[in-house]
Amino acid sequence: MSTVTLIGSGQMASALTFPLYENGHEVRLVGSPLDNEIIDRLREDNYHFNLLRTLHDGIHYYKVDQVKEALEGADVVVCGVSSFGVDWFLNEIIPMIPEGVPMISVTKGMLNFEDGRLQVYPEYWEEHLPEGSKLKIYAIGGPCTARDLADHDHSFVGFCGRDIETQEMLRDIFSTSYYHISLTTDVVGLEAAVALKNGYALGTALAIGLKNICGDDGVAHVNSKAALFQQSVKEMDDLLELVGGSHRMIMFAAGDLDVTVAGGRSRSVGQYLGEGLSMEEINEKLAGQTLEAVVIATRTAKAVKALAKAGKIDIAQFPLLMHVDKLLNEGEKVNIPWKEFETIEA
Incomplete structure (x- = not known):
C-alpha cells in the first residue's frame, strides 16, 4: 500500500481521506497555517467541524510545522489548499516534496494577466518550479462535493496531467466502488472547466434569489434558473476554447456547475445578490468563508475585458459574465440581460 500526504485540511482534502484510507493506504493529513484548530479537534475525536463528518480512526494528523515529517516516505502528495494558498504552497511546500x-x-481557480x-x-506551478525540479503535477476536477464524497455517494471526477501512466497509478490509489475517475492529458481544459463553474454557479444562483423576492407563492422559478444554467454552459464552452482547452471538458464544467448550484458558498453569493443584497452585506453574512466564486468571476471578467x-x-x-462582474465590483443590482442571451444560428 502507499503513503499519501494531504497538505491543507480543508473540506475536499479531508473528504479524500475516506477513499484513501478505505483502500488501505497510510493517510497523513497536514493542516495549513490556518488549520490549527481543525487539526486540534481531529486529534481529539476525528471530527472535522467544517466538513461536519467524523474521519476514520487511524489517520495521522500533523500541524504545518510538522510538514517535513509528514512528507518523509510519502508516495503521493495532495495539495488541498484554497486558491489563496497557491503561492504559499509553491514557495513553502513544493521545494520540500x-x-x-x-x-x-x-x-x-485561475490567474489572470494584463494581456x-x-x-x-498546475501550469503556474510548473512555470515556477525550483531550478532542477522534476516534480510531476496532476490535478482533480469534476462534480464532487466533499460531504457527499465522505458519505460514499457515487462521485465521478477527472484526473489530469502530462502523462497517462502516472495517472493510472494515481487512479489505482484513489478509486473505489463509489469514487470513479476518468483520465485526461488536457490539463488546461479540465482545470479551466472546474474553475469557471464557481463564477457561473454564482450567476445561475441569481434565479434562486429572485424567486425569494417574487411573491410568496412558493414557485421554484425553474425556467429562469435553467436558462441561466444554459447560458453559463454556453459561455464556459466559449471560454474553454479561448484558453485552449478541449470542448469535451465542458462535461466536467456542466456537472460541477450543477452540483455547485445545489449548495455551497458560490450558490449563497448568487442567491443573496438575487435577493438584492450588496457585496458588503454578503461578506458580512459569509464572514470567514473563502469566496472562490467572487475571485474567479472577477479574474475571468478582467481577462475578457x-x-x-x-x-x-x-x-x-x-453577457452573463459581464453582468456578474458589475454586481460584484460595480455595485449594480440584478437586472439579468435576457435579450442579450438570444442568438441566431443559421
Missing part, C-alpha cells in the same frame, strides 16, 4: 513523488491538486491570458494553477479591448474577442459573447 521528495524527488520522484508526484503531486496532485484539488485547488481550483487577458488566463492560467490554471482585456481581450475585448485588444480586439481579440467580442465582449458580447459573455
Whole structure:
C-alpha cells in the first residue's frame, strides 16, 4: 500500500481521506497555517467541524510545522489548499516534496494577466518550479462535493496531467466502488472547466434569489434558473476554447456547475445578490468563508475585458459574465440581460 500526504485540511482534502484510507493506504493529513484548530479537534475525536463528518480512526494528523515529517516516505502528495494558498504552497511546500513523488491538486481557480491570458494553477506551478525540479503535477476536477464524497455517494471526477501512466497509478490509489475517475492529458481544459463553474454557479444562483423576492407563492422559478444554467454552459464552452482547452471538458464544467448550484458558498453569493443584497452585506453574512466564486468571476471578467479591448474577442459573447462582474465590483443590482442571451444560428 502507499503513503499519501494531504497538505491543507480543508473540506475536499479531508473528504479524500475516506477513499484513501478505505483502500488501505497510510493517510497523513497536514493542516495549513490556518488549520490549527481543525487539526486540534481531529486529534481529539476525528471530527472535522467544517466538513461536519467524523474521519476514520487511524489517520495521522500533523500541524504545518510538522510538514517535513509528514512528507518523509510519502508516495503521493495532495495539495488541498484554497486558491489563496497557491503561492504559499509553491514557495513553502513544493521545494520540500521528495524527488520522484508526484503531486496532485484539488485547488481550483485561475490567474489572470494584463494581456487577458488566463492560467490554471498546475501550469503556474510548473512555470515556477525550483531550478532542477522534476516534480510531476496532476490535478482533480469534476462534480464532487466533499460531504457527499465522505458519505460514499457515487462521485465521478477527472484526473489530469502530462502523462497517462502516472495517472493510472494515481487512479489505482484513489478509486473505489463509489469514487470513479476518468483520465485526461488536457490539463488546461479540465482545470479551466472546474474553475469557471464557481463564477457561473454564482450567476445561475441569481434565479434562486429572485424567486425569494417574487411573491410568496412558493414557485421554484425553474425556467429562469435553467436558462441561466444554459447560458453559463454556453459561455464556459466559449471560454474553454479561448484558453485552449478541449470542448469535451465542458462535461466536467456542466456537472460541477450543477452540483455547485445545489449548495455551497458560490450558490449563497448568487442567491443573496438575487435577493438584492450588496457585496458588503454578503461578506458580512459569509464572514470567514473563502469566496472562490467572487475571485474567479472577477479574474475571468478582467481577462475578457482585456481581450475585448485588444480586439481579440467580442465582449458580447459573455453577457452573463459581464453582468456578474458589475454586481460584484460595480455595485449594480440584478437586472439579468435576457435579450442579450438570444442568438441566431443559421
